[in-house]
Amino acid sequence: MRLISRWQNSAGERVRIALRLKGIDYTYIPVSSLEHGQFSELNPQGLLPALDVGGRIIAQSAAILDYLETTFPVPSLLPPDPVTRAQAKAFAALVSSEMHSLTVQRVRRFLTNEYGVDDKGVEGWVHHWLTLGLEALEATLKQRAVHSVFAFGDRPGWADLHLIPQLSAARRLQCDLSPYPQLLEVEQHCVVLDAFRMSRPEAQPDFPSSP
Ligand SMILES: N[C@@H](CCC(=O)N[C@@H](CS)C(=O)NCC(=O)O)C(=O)O
Numbered sequence: 001m002r003l004i005s006r007w008q009n010s011a012g013e014r015v016r017i018a019l020r021l022k023g024i025d026y027t028y029i030p031v032s033s034l035e036h037g038q039f040s041e042l043n044p045q046g047l048l049p050a051l052d053v054g055g056r057i058i059a060q061s062a063a064i065l066d067y068l069e070t071t072f073p074v075p076s077l078l079p080p081d082p083v084t085r086a087q088a089k090a091f092a093a094l095v096s097s098e099m100h101s102l103t104v105q106r107v108r109r110f111l112t113n114e115y116g117v118d119d120k121g122v123e124g125w126v127h128h129w130l131t132l133g134l135e136a137l138e139a140t141l142k143q144r145a146v147h148s149v150f151a152f153g154d155r156p157g158w159a160d161l162h163l164i165p166q167l168s169a170a171r172r173l174q175c176d177l178s179p180y181p182q183l184l185e186v187e188q189h190c191v192v193l194d195a196f197r198m199s200r201p202e203a204q205p206d207f208p209s210s211p
Contacts, residue, residue: 001026002052004039007204010100011061012049013165018065020195021156022072030206062096065158077157088152091140092162099133099166103173126173134170134180137163141182149189156190164190168201 003019003026005012019026031039031048043050043059051058051067058064069077078085101107103126111117111125141151151159167187170177177184190196201207 002029003027003049004029004031004034004042004052005049005204006031007201007207009048010104010165010169011047011096013199013201014061014096014161015049015051015064015068016199017156017161017164017195018068018077020198021077021161022068022075024068024072028205030204032206062092065161069158075155077161079153079157084152087140088157088159091137091151091159094133094136094140095162095166099130100169102129103169123174127175130170130173130175133166134175134177134183138180138182141186149186151186156193156195160186160190161196163187164196 001024003012003015005016005028007030016028029052034042039050040046042052042057045059047059049061049064051064053067058067065077079088108122108126111122117125144152148154150156151163163183164187167177167183197203
């Protein structure tokens, strides 16, 4: 199994964490090591990450995670209770669909290049969508019937592996995270684990020595 990714690839970091939480062996392929044009031939969507399973390509982190959960069900990344499971997936979808996809670099660049939005305007856009998401994530964790160390249980899983890269991205984008103590508490418990530490951008072989 080959994971085509890039050191700073938030959606790829989700998959790297999942692979490690499940203890699945994989080969990390930095997209920069492929020939020019090769990646878009493999993955017409052109986005990172992509999982190469014996020459068959799976695009989109949500589809990759679903594939991993289906083919390597143990340990599961999802809570056993069906409602909690759905809540963990909703938490993750909020991150991937409502926060990440609206604030990724290509969207920010599009605002600048196509609509002439200045830095302040782009910052306003990013903070608007991230703040809406962060507030909802924090409130979701506050509402939990049972407080747990990780987002939805005593083991890290689907929700956590979406949350952690998104918190790093929010920091990079100058968001103040102090209003979100529940999120920060989950983060504290995750970042000390190997699966999360080894998936960080700086732990990837293509991480530039001076980015
Ligand atoms: N919905 C996609 C989002 C993928 C995405 O936006 N990836 C970004 C980086 S996080 C990307 O490929 N950017 C172009 C690049 O890094 O070359 C997924 O979850 O896989």
